[in-house]
Ligand SMILES: Nc1nc2c(ncn2[C@@H]2O[C@H](COP(=O)(O)OP(=O)(O)OP(=O)(O)O)[C@@H](O)[C@H]2O)c(=O)[nH]1
Ligand SMILES: [K+]
């Protein structure tokens with residue numbers, strides 16, 4: 441443990457700022473404080489006003505120092521925070537001075553939190569919650585991150601694991617005492633009932649339509665329709681910038697052009713797509729293929745009817761989808777189908793209403809799952825694998841094909857669930873998880 445480097449980093453945002461916070465963690469903290477702070481090692485947990493000097497005694501800045509001795513600190517190690525003026529020169533001089541100390545180096549992204557994880561201060565989902573709350577832009581993202589970092593996911597996964605451990609114990613009894621009088625039905629039935637309860641809960645969790653991931657990464661809305669309907673013009677109008685090329689040539693858009701917005705309190709990726717039509721042009725045909733895929737994968741489609749040439753939507757219109765009648769500035773909305781919203785990408789007419797329809801659909805969709813227990817693809821993968829193992833165990837028990845094999849499958853499911861919260865088999869994924877953090881966290 442003592443061989444470990446002491447790490448330091450700027451924990452606050454980009455300079456210039458009123459104040460910056462520099463953070464140090466590791467067993468050289470007391471040495472660094474003794475060498476560079478006029479106050480020496482500050483009294484634990486007391487903000488101490490002090491001068492901060494480099495190795496040549498040149499004054500770097502004056503500010504507050506806060507010492508949090510391990511193990512009762514974020515990382516579990518001795519930790520020192522310096523609150524200085526947040527100018528680039530102060531920060532540069534500070535970090536150069538700190539990293540010039542023996543055994544002190546700059547932290548890698550997420551390294552403070554990784555140390556906290558390794559010290560058992562938080563589990564993997566809680567650590568991910570820390571990363572997410574830093575990235576959170578919407579209130580919904582913040583609430584979800586906060587729930588996660590305070591153990592909201594841990595609680596559910598722990599409960600599942602506890603219940604499965606109980607099931608495993610029952611199966612192991614069957615393995616150890618195969619013929620203890622009861623009929624197989626008497627012993628197996630209660631186990632199957634317990635397994636079914638857990639299997640149903642996992643299926644429910646996996647059937648959440650990806651809401652947790654979408655709150656975090658964004659919902660998908662696709663603008664679709666025939667060439668020249670004004671899809672790109674509409675995207676630009678909603679994005680309030682010229683994100684996509686607009687011309688009067690049919691077949692202008694080929695690639696999917698996405699803009700990131702906040703609508704209905706949620707992050708939304710709004711996609712402009714190629715006009716849907718039969719075409720011999722291989723580039724345009726690829727655009728149409730991409731358009732169709734974007735439409736399929738979207739949570740919601742905006743079908744644009746060209747007011748200049750009104751035709752009913754060509755692609756499948758799902759119940760939640762919105763149909764708009766564009767170019768209402770030019771063409772009478774009387775031509776529009778009943779349920780279509782008249783809009784004009786040119787003048788902006790009806791666009792506010794469209795935004796509010798999109799927003800209310802997305803916010804309802806987001807609220808359709810109360811507390812998602814999957815917020816990343818990583819969780820979904822492990823949970824699906826766990827469910828598959830349990831389904832297999834169930835089949836083996838039901839068909840009387842061997843309790844031993846069933847027990848092995850339940851153990852496998854336990855490992856999959858454990859990997860979500862990071863209690864087992866996660867060495868290989870830690871690098872990937874923590875490298876997504878910012879430096880200083
Ligand atoms: N008058 C009027 N013209 C519009 C409106 N929206 C788009 N246009 C015009 O319609 C033409 C086609 O617009 P685009 O936005 O490129 O249409 P698109 O659906 O993206 O077309 P493709 O990418 O080729 O499929 C352009 O000349 C636009 O200026 C509108 O609301 N009113
Ligand atoms: K066009």
Ligand SMILES: [Mg+2]
Pocket residue numbers: 671672673684685686692693712713714715
């Ligand atoms: Mg276009």
